[in-house]
Amino acid sequence: MKAIVATDPSAAAAGITLADVPEPAAAINDVVVEVHASGFVPAEWDWPSTWVDRAGQERRRPVIGHEFAGVVSALGYGTTGLSLGQRVFGIADWHRDGTLAEYVAVEARNLAPLPGDVDFTVGASLPISGLTAWQGLVQHGRLQAGQAVLVHGAAGAVGSVVTQLARELGAYVIGTGRASGRQAALDFGANEFVDLEKESLDDVGGVDLVFDVIGGGIQEQSARIIRPGGTLVSIVGPVEARPVDGRAVDFVVESVPAHLTEIVQRVRDGRLRPHVGTVAPLDDAVAVLDPAVRRSGKTVIRVRD
């Protein structure tokens, strides 16, 4: 089958190639899914899980991409809960071959049904951004109506969902980013916007929750404006700056079917607008995934028409 494999840990997009690789087999409790569309997070070649398996052994020529939508084409021994021909979406195991491929093997418990009225491209754009936003705000951030939330990168793939969900949950949202993202962040529902390159976070006043997708100095400044009892949620690694009187949490998103269902239901009823950016076929994926070319929104690779 055709797949995008990574060949060089130090070369980002220059180290990926379109290759012919064996089709995956379904292990116990797995399904094999015929992939129709796959999303991609441009930082993936830097993640340790791209290069080692769960036993710490080196992975050679890993298939990249981990969020996807497709159709179940095989069931592993003992697999329940999903059936052949079912439309599904979700996140595949970080340490196994991924979803920029014609087929992927994934544990059935990581997937949710994809409703028939949701396109595969939209389905593939939701799992990582949608679940990260949901888990960061609801599960880890314990967001309450009436709270003020600082959402970094509010025009980005994750930040745009965080902004929309936080507004729906009754929060006041201060979005941030570069000037070029201002209008998009406001269109996704941010109440106000801070241009991080020109304005100071010290002028924001206090917030109850910071959702950080950037880290470094921005995180440090953000921690300073968290009100007593507030929370810093980071998705860019261990927190480097803690609020004086509050919690700090960093986490990696998990593929929870109930959370996937919450997200896709919101897309169906219009509460959530997906942020699909560039859409391209698998044959063009290597060029399209080059991180040197800034692309707005979630890049989705169509594996099948």
Ligand SMILES: NC(=O)c1ccc[n+]([C@@H]2O[C@H](COP(=O)([O-])OP(=O)(O)OC[C@H]3O[C@@H](n4cnc5c(N)ncnc54)[C@H](OP(=O)(O)O)[C@@H]3O)[C@@H](O)[C@H]2O)c1
């Ligand atoms: N822990 C997890 O489970 C998890 C899950 C998903 C993503 N992530 C990580 O979260 C990060 C964001 O992912 P994403 O998919 O949302 O990326 P994205 O679509 O590129 O969004 C990032 C947003 O932040 C803005 N931004 C970045 N650095 C900035 C800076 N220094 N000043 C101002 N604005 C800045 C970007 O603006 P420009 O486009 O103009 O640069 C963009 O609007 C990535 O590092 C990713 O690996 C972690």
